[in-house]
Amino acid sequence: MGDRPLVEFDHVTKRFGDMAAVEDLNLTIAKGEFLAIMGSSGCGKTTTLRMLAGLEAPSEGEIRLQGARINDLPSWRRDTPMVWQSLALFPFLNVRENVEFSLRMRGIGGAERRRRAADWLDRLQIGELAERNIAHLSGGQRQRVALARSLVTEPEILLLDEPLSALDAHLKVRMQSVLADLQRQLGITFVYVTHSQSEAFSMADRVVIMSRGRIEQIGAPREIYRTPRTRFVAEFLGSSNIFAGTLVDAIGDGAQVDTPSGRLRLATSPEGFATGDAVVIAVPGDRIELTATLPDAGDNAIEATVMGEEFVGATATVYLEAADGTEMRAQKSHADLEKIDIRTGQKLFVGWRPEHAHVLPPA
Amino acid sequence: MSELNRNPLIDWLLRLYVLASFAFIFAPIAASFVFSLNEDRFPSLPLGGFSTQWYEAVATDPLVWEGLSNTLTIGVIVSLVATALGFGAAYTDYRYRFFGKTVYLALALLPPTIPVIILGLAMLAFLSRVGLSGQSLSVIVAHVVMTAPFAMAIIRLRLSQMDPDLEAAAWNLGASEWAAMRHVILPFARPAILAALFITMAVSFDEFAVAWFVSGLNETLPVRVLGFLQGQVSPRINAIGTFVFLTSMTLVILAQLVLMRRPKEGNPDG
Ligand SMILES: Nc1ncnc2c1ncn2[C@@H]1O[C@H](COP(=O)(O)OP(=O)(O)O)[C@@H](O)[C@H]1O
Ligand SMILES: [Mg+2]
Numbered sequence: 001m002g003d004r005p006l007v008e009f010d011h012v013t014k015r016f017g018d019m020a021a022v023e024d025l026n027l028t029i030a031k032g033e034f035l036a037i038m039g040s041s042g043c044g045k046t047t048t049l050r051m052l053a054g055l056e057a058p059s060e061g062e063i064r065l066q067g068a069r070i071n072d073l074p075s076w077r078r079d080t081p082m083v084w085q086s087l088a089l090f091p092f093l094n095v096r097e098n099v100e101f102s103l104r105m106r107g108i109g110g111a112e113r114r115r116r117a118a119d120w121l122d123r124l125q126i127g128e129l130a131e132r133n134i135a136h137l138s139g140g141q142r143q144r145v146a147l148a149r150s151l152v153t154e155p156e157i158l159l160l161d162e163p164l165s166a167l168d169a170h171l172k173v174r175m176q177s178v179l180a181d182l183q184r185q186l187g188i189t190f191v192y193v194t195h196s197q198s199e200a201f202s203m204a205d206r207v208v209i210m211s212r213g214r215i216e217q218i219g220a221p222r223e224i225y226r227t228p229r230t231r232f233v234a235e236f237l238g239s240s241n242i243f244a245g246t247l248v249d250a251i252g253d254g255a256q257v258d259t260p261s262g263r264l265r266l267a268t269s270p271e272g273f274a275t276g277d278a279v280v281i282a283v284p285g286d287r288i289e290l291t292a293t294l295p296d297a298g299d300n301a302i303e304a305t306v307m308g309e310e311f312v313g314a315t316a317t318v319y320l321e322a323a324d325g326t327e328m329r330a331q332k333s334h335a336d337l338e339k340i341d342i343r344t345g346q347k348l349f350v351g352w353r354p355e356h357a358h359v360l361p362p363a
Numbered sequence: 364m365s366e367l368n369r370n371p372l373i374d375w376l377l378r379l380y381v382l383a384s385f386a387f388i389f390a391p392i393a394a395s396f397v398f399s400l401n402e403d404r405f406p407s408l409p410l411g412g413f414s415t416q417w418y419e420a421v422a423t424d425p426l427v428w429e430g431l432s433n434t435l436t437i438g439v440i441v442s443l444v445a446t447a448l449g450f451g452a453a454y455t456d457y458r459y460r461f462f463g464k465t466v467y468l469a470l471a472l473l474p475p476t477i478p479v480i481i482l483g484l485a486m487l488a489f490l491s492r493v494g495l496s497g498q499s500l501s502v503i504v505a506h507v508v509m510t511a512p513f514a515m516a517i518i519r520l521r522l523s524q525m526d527p528d529l530e531a532a533a534w535n536l537g538a539s540e541w542a543a544m545r546h547v548i549l550p551f552a553r554p555a556i557l558a559a560l561f562i563t564m565a566v567s568f569d570e571f572a573v574a575w576f577v578s579g580l581n582e583t584l585p586v587r588v589l590g591f592l593q594g595q596v597s598p599r600i601n602a603i604g605t606f607v608f609l610t611s612m613t614l615v616i617l618a619q620l621v622l623m624r625r626p627k628e629g630n631p632d633g
Pocket of ligand 2: 042045046047161
């Protein structure tokens with residue numbers, strides 16, 4: 001990557017009245033990167049995207065595109081096309097005219113417009129729909145029209161605001177691979193806003209997790225999944241088990257944490273903490289072992305009651321509760337679970353190796 | 364509604380009610396139409412023979428032609444100006460949020476709620492003060508004030524059905540604000556704009572009271588009718604009434620049609 005980033009958000013804040021929709025946002029986006037912005041509804045994802053598209057002006061800070069400040073550049077002078085959550089196709093234009101729209105606004109002649117629109121329609125495999133009315137298309141077809149309409153100017157960057165949220169599960173997965181392929185072939189930057197963890201983690205090179213207008217964590221999908229930096233991220237992803245407690249015996253290698261569920265062992269003494277400090281530990285659900293008998297002496301173990309199971313494809317999530325009420329979860333393959341024959345109400349040991357626990361950095 | 368939960372008695376009463384309402388509204392118009400084709404001098408039963416003499420009498424009266432020409436000219440100008448103003452007001456409401464917007468809207472929609480006598484007198488007082496009374500222009504001004512709120516209401520309804528992202532999508536695709544207005548807002552609002560043109564023309568065409576107050580020598584057709592009534596009761600009035608009714612109804616029906624039209628496949632004028 002080396003050279004200068006395509007997009008820079010530099011201490012950007014956006015306020016609506018008193019309410020900060022986005023607060024002190026610092027983010028750089030590299031050329032050709034697939035960046036996903038993720039967070040629950042109302043956390044400021046769309047506002048971030050709209051600022052990049054020139055549809056909202058930042059209240060504070062600076063946004064740069066290829067090094068140049070664009071805070072005051074009107075939307076129509078930027079080439080930052082967006083795929084809208086509502087798609088926002090023009091209902092009074094047919095498919096071809098929708099796709100030609102941005103070329104027409106840029107004063108490109110009729111023949112050239114037609115050729116380029118036809119090109120993109122073919123590329124998205126909807127060439128035969130060119131003269132159709134928008135009202136007569138299926139959800140997946142509209143999605144492709146919206147993509148063609150945004151890409152026809154061959155922009156450097158494409159902004160997508162929850163583009164798949166209106167599609168059914170099957171179509172979602174299909175369009176997901178269409179998008180990922182497209183991004184790889186074109187080599188352009190995608191900024192993809194979603195509240196779906198599976199969309200963000202399966203497509204993106206980097207994921208930004210936002211909460212209440214602030215960035216909680218930026219990182220590669222696996223990195224965020226394995227080492228959530230804040231309690232919010234760990235809980236939001238729902239993949240980790242969280243234990244809060246007090247650090248004891250932070251001497252040499254290893255340390256121990258007193259929690260309401262018992263004393264837990266850490267492989268290394270956490271940096272930046274002293275004995276007596278409050279710490280929060282995260283243990284990924286897929287690192288958990290479930291056993292009927294107490295596991296090896298070196299491992300952590302908490303006795304817990306099975307509360308229920310949830311099946312998603314080849315894996316199952318087992319929900320458990322410790323005697324003190326702490327909720328835990330374990331992601332296991334069906335093959336693993338067959339070995340212990342899980343029943344609701346059953347008592348089991350929730351165990352993990354100390355090196356799989358991860359201490360959240362000090363707040 | 365589910366067929367199961369329908370009470371046949373209520374169904375019948377409702378039908379009767381609708382029928383009675385229509386009869387009540389249309390009976391006088393129908394009577395006027397029937398007597399306009401009746402050869403008798405005075406409207407009385409039994410009817411005399413069929414005759415188009417009253418239409419002929421109307422068609423040969425130069426004063427009627429003058430009134431009609433005034434009415435049509437005024438109607439066309441009023442509909443264009445009122446629709447343009449109505450569009451501006453509706454778009455302002457759609458696009459902007461500002462302090463006092465509720466008051467702005469209430470004021471914009473106020474004129475039709477003012478009794479026409481009061482509006483007419485106020486118009487007369489105002490227009491004579493600014494030296495505009497007794498001209499066609501004064502009728503135009505008065506009718507624009509009266510009809511622009513209708514245009515605004517129709518266009519506002521249409522804009523409220525527009526995906527709020529549509530205009531921003533146009534900007535995002537390289538359209539300046541003017542280009543977005545021309546290529547997105549206007550095409551989207553087109554059915555409502557056409558309907559507003561027809562409706563405002565129909566209202567101006569029918570309107571009597573205010574026109575009477577301010578028209579002076581440039582009488583519109585409804586004002587001419589009053590002239591007839593003051594002279595003598597003549598079946599010519601029935602003939603004119605039928606004509607005015609049919610014209611207005613045509614305009615209103617046209618407005619309904621453009622508002623209800625479904626999208627067609629393709630778009631030849633793109
Ligand atoms: N134009 C606006 N005026 C006032 N508040 C807004 C506006 N746009 C967004 N907000 C508020 O800003 C916050 C963030 O909104 P948004 O960026 O749309 O969230 P997300 O896309 O993550 O769901 C929300 O609380 C929302 O209500
Ligand atoms: Mg959003």
